[in-house]
Amino acid sequence: MTGECIVKTENLTRTFGSITAVKDLSIEINRGQVFGFLGPNGSGKTTTISMMLGLINPTKGNVNLFGTKLCPDSLKRVGTVMDTNGFYPGFSARDNLLIFGSLHKPADRKKIDASLEMVGLASRARSKFHTYSMGMKQRLSIALALLDDPEFFIFDEPTNGMDPEGxxxxxxxxxxxxxQGKTVFLASHLLSEVEQVCTHLAILKKGVVIRQGSLTELLSKDNRGELEVVPSDFDKALSVLKDAGYETRIEKSSLIVKVHEGDAEKISVLLVTGGVPIREMRLSKPRLEDVFIEATGQN
Known part of the structure; x- marks a missing residue:
């Protein structure tokens, strides 16, 4: 059912001695959402995922999966892609899935073949794992996550090591x-990819969620974009805009100006009255990268 709460964390906190890795983290993820989980290195993403999977206990707070407290039965409905270290290097991709797929129920060879086909490994199904590239190893991890047809997926950097096609x-x-009604939790540092697939997201900084909501809401709340200006006199235009307090840079054959709503008209008047005719002017919408940089202070 659309809108069903799949994951809910309440005041999730984890400390390691005097270090607080995650603090009062509260998020809610509903069925069918692709939920992006973003943050600089060391912001607490992996610690949060570990608590969601029951790998470490929270110092405070709790995790609910499918409306119940975290337990083995609810975790059976979760597929994870975190790393590739558990596979047997001397066995083929298909044999690895046969082994891991039979850990808690008989392995289904048809499902194994379908999973390998879905991630683009069918042609290399009988190749040894140690001959795989990093991207291919990641694909095998995803194939394993797909085996039991889980309802909720946790992907931690699923495209690590992959080429653009992958x-x-x-x-x-x-x-x-x-x-298909599945729910995906995606931790990734590739902001352009997150922006293309995620419906909702949370941005983490030093263990604290500082932004969260639907992607549309977060981009519209930022209310900021970039204005591309082609002036008749670049040096003079740059001087006028910087004197007026606008953050401006030269990119190729344009001036790029950081703007908020309503700034485009102000800048147009400012340049023309300053004796700088404008040849072209285009306004671009804010990107997720802009929101992330502003929220985290990453430059």
Missing amino acids: IAEIRSLIVKLAS
């Missing part, structure tokens, strides 16, 4: 899973 394929797979 990244595009995994992006399509995530969109397909969501269209």
Whole structure:
């Protein structure tokens, strides 16, 4: 049922001695959402995922999965892609899935073949794992996560090591899973990819959620974009805009100006009255990268 709460964390906190890795983290993820989880290195993403999977206990707060407290039964409905270290290097991709797929129930060879096909490994199904590239190893991790047809996926950097074609394929797979009513939790540092697939997201800084909501809401709340200006006199235009307090840079054959709503008209008047005719002017909408940088202070 659309709108069903799949994951809910309440005041989730984890300390390690005097260090607080995650503090009072409260998020809610509903069925069918692709929920992006973003933050600089060391912001608490992996610690949060570990608590969501029951790998470490929270110092405070709790995690609910599918409307119940975290337990083995609810975790059976979760597929995870975190790393590739557990596979047997001397066995083929298919044999690895046969082994891991039979840990808690008989392995289904048809499902194994379907999973390998879905992640683009069917042609290399019988190749040894140690001959795989990093991207191929990531694909095998995803194939393993798909085996039991879980309702909720946790993907931690699923495109690590992949080439652009592989990244595009995994992006399509995530969109397909969501269209089937699956729910995806995606931790990634590739902001352009997150912006293309995620419906909702949370931004973490030093263990604290500082932004969260739907992607549309977050981009509109930022209320900031970039104005591309082609003036008749670059040096004079740059001087006028900087004197007026606008953050401006030269990019190729344009001036790029950071603007908020209503600034475009002000800048147009400012340049013309300053004796700088404008040849072209285009306004671009804010990107997720802009929101992330402003929220986290990353430059």
